[in-house]
Amino acid sequence: MIKIHDINKTFGENHVLKGISAEFRDGVCNLIIGGSGSGKTTLLKCMVGLHEPEIGSVVYDGRDFTRMKFEERIDIRKEIGMLFQGSALFDSMTVEENIMFPLNMFTEQHRKEKLERVNFCLERVNLEGKNKLLPAELSGGMKKRVGIARSIAMNPKYLFVDEPNSGLDPKTSIVIDELIQEITEEYNTTTIVVTHDMNSVMGIGENIIFLHQGEKWWEGSNKEIAHTDNKELNDFVFASKFMAAAKIKL
């Protein structure tokens, strides 16, 4: 479980996160939703230490990450897998080398074992056989999927995914959502997914946090989200005609 408390982050004059507190549970998909620029990516980066929040704490299963020294943080980071919004694949390495990289760095496995793991991860994101391609030869959606494969290579305890579905077709999108859900349940991972895809929200959103202008505006599950009378959340959820039509059924 990850607990964050009163996270505040500013960039110059821009107060991006205003006192966010939340709990992210094990074994379920925790979603962070909100409009573009609402601070979702920034919150994620504050949680993993890529941004330092001015105020607030992030606690990983009782371990206070914010107060740790660099060396202590390394131990927690080895338990973290993260997919970046822009995939962030190493562009000098092939798909295979990208996924194998953390294994090379932190395990003593034999090449054959590592290769098996790589192929297993690639299979799970429907990219078997693409081992030798370079990131430049992949489509945006394929990059995303390689990024996911890389983030799960080390069997992370904490999985952070920033917009896994943007740039994917609806079918692959569902495959990825299911994959994230499966991994989370199978390994009891603490998974945090940033998204603004309503399909994902309805599909896997067991615990949802809605950010609005840098504040936590609403919190609940996908069962509750359609019945809230929170105006901003309703605007967000029912922005598409499709969802509005679906509301009648809900």
Added chain:
Amino acid sequence: MIFHSLGKYILLLKAVFRRPEKWNIYRREIFKEMDSIGVGSLGIIAIISVFLGAVTTVQTAFQLVSDLIPKSVIGSIVRDSSILELSPTISAIVLAGKVGSSVASQIGTMRVTEQIDALEIMGINSPGYLILPKIIGAVTTIPLLVIISIGLSIAGGYLAGTASGATTSQDFITGLTTDFIPFTFTVSMVKAVIFAFIITSVSAYQGFYTDGGALEVGQSSTRAVVISCIMILFADYVIAQLLL
């Protein structure tokens, strides 16, 4: 402002020299860098060195108007100026352009595309992994390049001198072999090592703290070259003052 940057530079270097996670991965990276920095720069260093020696010979001969000074002096002057100044310093300036800009843009691109963040998240000491192999690669290969450069510069001088009739082969070789002070070679190697360190560390610093996008990567790479060149000449002066 300068002190702020200097502090950041020193902190970055401190991170660079943290104990590597895994030596064999670093070793592989070091060999890669030695190949790209050392072997990759052989051609350009060879070409400029020959011309440096040739120009020095021709211009020294032009300035030697007095008959009291023996022509063999040309050989000594080419030798000493190649060893002490031309080969280490001019090579370093050229390498600042070639190696420095590529180091800065490579690391800068990794910064703006979040690849450095991705390394950090995995628990890897990104300055160490990205910068240490480059520094070691440069510090080991650039002195070798300078030695090659000295040889070729003297050869270029010999060819230009004998071909233009400015000096005879006999005179030139006499000049080369008289009054050689081995310490000049030591100074040359000290310069090479320090210049190599400046080029890679300054450029890596510029790349590492790139903020923004592709445009800023280009700016970082320009700044890397300019600052490296200034630092090289400054260090050149300090070394000369201290050692000679």
